[in-house]
Amino acid sequence: MAAPWPAATGAAAVPDGTLGTMDYDLSPEHALLRDTIRDFMETEVAPVVEEHERQHRFPSEVVQRLGEMGWLGIPFAEADGGSGMDTLAYAIAIEEIGRVWGSLGLIVAAHTSLGSSPLVVAGTPEQKERYLRPMASGAVLGAFGLTEANAGSDAGGTRTTARFEDGRDGGVWVIDGSKRFITNAGHAGTYIVTARTGTTERDEAEISAFIVPAETPGFSIGRIEDKLGLHASATGELLFDAVRVPAADMLGERGSGFRTFLKILDGGRISIGALALGLAQAALDASIPYAKTREQFGRPIGSFQGVAFMIADMATEIAAARQLVYRAAWLKDQGREYGLAAAEAKLFASEVSSRATNNGIQIHGGYGYVTDYPVERFMRDAKLTEIGEGTSQVQRLVIARKILDLRVV
Numbered sequence: 001m002a003a004p005w006p007a008a009t010g011a012a013a014v015p016d017g018t019l020g021t022m023d024y025d026l027s028p029e030h031a032l033l034r035d036t037i038r039d040f041m042e043t044e045v046a047p048v049v050e051e052h053e054r055q056h057r058f059p060s061e062v063v064q065r066l067g068e069m070g071w072l073g074i075p076f077a078e079a080d081g082g083s084g085m086d087t088l089a090y091a092i093a094i095e096e097i098g099r100v101w102g103s104l105g106l107i108v109a110a111h112t113s114l115g116s117s118p119l120v121v122a123g124t125p126e127q128k129e130r131y132l133r134p135m136a137s138g139a140v141l142g143a144f145g146l147t148e149a150n151a152g153s154d155a156g157g158t159r160t161t162a163r164f165e166d167g168r169d170g171g172v173w174v175i176d177g178s179k180r181f182i183t184n185a186g187h188a189g190t191y192i193v194t195a196r197t198g199t200t201e202r203d204e205a206e207i208s209a210f211i212v213p214a215e216t217p218g219f220s221i222g223r224i225e226d227k228l229g230l231h232a233s234a235t236g237e238l239l240f241d242a243v244r245v246p247a248a249d250m251l252g253e254r255g256s257g258f259r260t261f262l263k264i265l266d267g268g269r270i271s272i273g274a275l276a277l278g279l280a281q282a283a284l285d286a287s288i289p290y291a292k293t294r295e296q297f298g299r300p301i302g303s304f305q306g307v308a309f310m311i312a313d314m315a316t317e318i319a320a321a322r323q324l325v326y327r328a329a330w331l332k333d334q335g336r337e338y339g340l341a342a343a344e345a346k347l348f349a350s351e352v353s354s355r356a357t358n359n360g361i362q363i364h365g366g367y368g369y370v371t372d373y374p375v376e377r378f379m380r381d382a383k384l385t386e387i388g389e390g391t392s393q394v395q396r397l398v399i400a401r402k403i404l405d406l407r408v409v
Contacts, residue, residue: 026092033085034092037071041100049101052232053377058187059104059232066104067138072111076120081133087267087329091274095325098278099285102381103232105275106388110183111135113268115142118192118209122252122260131190131211145179145193145212145238146261152181153394156258158207160240162195170247173197173210175240178222183388185236186221189214193238194257209257211249218243229380266339267332268389269346273325276346276353276385280321283353283360283378284314291363301363310359318356321349340402347395350385357382 026034045062052059066072075090076082090112098105119132134140151157160177175195182191191212198206212219222237252260291302291311301307324345331338357379361368368375386392 029085030089030092033089034096037093037096038099040069041096045104046100049232050374053103054231056226056231058234059101059107060187062104063107063141063187064138066108070138072108072138072141073116073136075112076116076132076136080120080128081136086333087270088326088333091270091325091329094271094274095278095281095322098275099282100278101232102275102279102378102384103230105278106183106230106233106384107141109268109271109275110144111142111188113271114144114264115184115188115190115192117264117267118144118251118260119211121263122209122256126248127211127251135190140189141184141187143182143184143188143191144264145182145191147179147181149178149180153391156205156207158194158196158205160193160195162197162208162210162245164197164247165244172244172246173250175210175212175218175243175245177240179238181225181235182238183233183235185238186224186234191219191238192251193240194261195240197254200255206255207258207261208254209251209260210245211251212240212243212245216243216245228383229377230384265389266342269342269395270325270328270332270338272385272389273321273328273342273345273349276349276382277318277321277325279378279382279385280314280318280349280353280356283357283375283382284311284318286373286375286378287311287314287360287363294364307363310363314356314359317352321345321352324348340399343390343395343398343402346385346389347392347399350382351392353382353385354379 048059048062051057063072070083071093073080073082074085074093075087076084078084094105094109097108116132116135119128119135123132135142148157148159151159160175160179162173162175165172165174173195175193177195179193191214192209193212194207194209196205197208200206218241220239220241222239224234224236227235251257288311291307292300294301302311324341328338328341328345331341357375360375361379364373364375367373370376390398
C-alpha cells in the first residue's frame with residue numbers, strides 16, 4: 001500500500017517533473033487477506049458468537065483455528081514462526097475480526113501486540129526460539145501482565161516484586177505479587193510480566209520484565225472479571241507466590257522493562273484502534289439496512305433527516321478513523337516514528353466507536369436496547385477501547401506531550 005497520508009506538506013516532484021501520486025487502495029495482498037478473514041468470520045464464526053457471549057465462554061476452538069491459519073502471528077517474521085506480513089495487514093485482520101466478534105478481536109490483539117511483541121523487541125535468540133516461535137505459530141497463546149490493582153495508567157507504580165537469588169545456572173528471580181485486568185488470563189501458555197527489581201538512582205522504581213510460563217510453580221490465576229462487555233474474552237488476575245524464574249528468562253536488561261513496555265504500548269494502540277474501527281463498522285453495517293427497511297409514518301426511517309444525519313456522521317467518522325489507524329500502521333512498517341500517530345489513531349477510533357455504536361442503538365430504537373439485535377453488544381464492547389492501552393485521557397496527555405515536546409520522564 002502506498003502512503004495513506006502525505007509524508008510531508010507540499011507535493012514532492014518525481015524525476016520526470018510530474019507530481020507524485022497518492023494511492024489509497026490496498027495492495028492485492030492486503031485486500032486478499034481482508035476478504036479471506038471477512039469470509040471466514042461471517043460464514044464460520046458469526047453463527048457461534050451469541051452462544052459464546054451468553055455463556056461467557058472463551059472460544060478456544062476458534063482461537064485454535066486462527067492459529068492454524070497463521071493469523072496469530074501475522075506481523076512476525078517467518079523465521080520467528082510468524083506469517084511474515086506487516087503491521088497494516090495485522091490492523092486489517094483485527095478490524096475484520098472485531099467487526100464480527102469484539103471478544104475474539106481483543107483475544108488476538110492481546111496475544112499479538114502485548115503477549116508476543118515484547119519478545120520481538122527485547123528477546124534473545126534463545127528466548128525467541130523457545131517462547132516466541134510457539135506463540136507466533138499459534139501453538140501457544142500469550143498474555144501481558146502490567147496492570148495492577150493500584151497501578152493502571154501509572155504503570156510505574158508497580159508493586160509486584162522480583163528478588164534475585166544466586167545459585168546454579170545463573171541464579172533465579174523470585175516473583176511475588178499480583179496483576180489485574182489481564183486479557184487471556186487462564187488461557188495463555190506464556191505470560192510476559194513486569195516487577196520491581198530495585199530502586200533507580202533517581203529513587204524511582206526499577207521495573208524489569210520476565211517470561212513466566214503458565215505451568216511455573218507458585219503462579220496461579222485469581223478472579224476472572226465479570227465485565228460490561230467482551231464476555232467471551234477472559235480478563236482476570238495473575239497471582240505470584242514465590243514464583244521462581246530462571247535468570248535467563250528475564251526479558252531484556254535489568255531495569256529496562258518500563259522502556260520496553262512503553263514501546264509495546266505504542267504498537268498495541270494500533271491494534272486497539274483497529275478493534276474500535278471494526279466495532280464501529282459493525283454498528284454502521286447493522287444500521288444501514290435497518291434504516292432502509294424499518295418504516296414509521298409510512299416511510300423508511302432513513303428518509304428522516306434525524307436518522308439520515310446519524311448515518312452520515314457514522315460513515316464519515318469511521319472513514320477518518322480508518323485513515324488514522326492505517327497511517328499509524330504504515331508508519332510503523334516504514335520504520336518511522338509512529339508513537340504520536342498511534343496515540344491519535346487509538347484516541348479518535350475509540351471515541352468514534354463509542355459514538356457510532358451508541359448511534360446504532362438509537363437508530364434501532366427499542367429494538368436496539370434488547371439482545372435480539374447485536375447493536376447493544378457492539379456498544380458494550382466498544383467501551384473497552386476507550387480504556388485499554390491507555391484511557392482517552394492518557395492518550396491526550398501522550399499526544400500533547402509529543403506535540404509540545406514536554407519531557408516528563
